[in-house]
Amino acid sequence: MTLGSADSHAAPGRLTEHEARQRLEHERESRLAQLKAIDAAGVGQQAADDLLAAQRDSARRVLKEIDAAFERLADGTYGDCQGCGRAIPAERLEILPYTRHCVGCRRGAV
DSSP states (O other), X not given: OOEEOTTSOXXXXXXXXXXXXXXXXXXXXXXXXXXXXXXXXXXXXXXXHHHHHHHXXXXXXXXXXXXXXXXXXXXXXXXXXXXXXXXXXXXXXXXOTTOOSXXXXXXXXX
């Protein structure tokens, strides 16, 4: 797993549980603000409506991924790739804290 102890400093290449939780909270707040802005944009032409709908769906999908990441954090599997079972590098978790896969497995899934 790529989490260090929450009570100590993280080892190189690891996130503490506190750091992971902060990153996930930041992502959640960003997506909720994005949804609020999309809803405030209102409606217009059909093309604009389609774009707003796509953006809304995307933000909601990411929110579900963030919720799932919080569940993995709670059950101790956060940071483990669901494809190969190896640790997801901390650098990847810093960029995409809700990811389920390492880069190799994600490339294979696409």
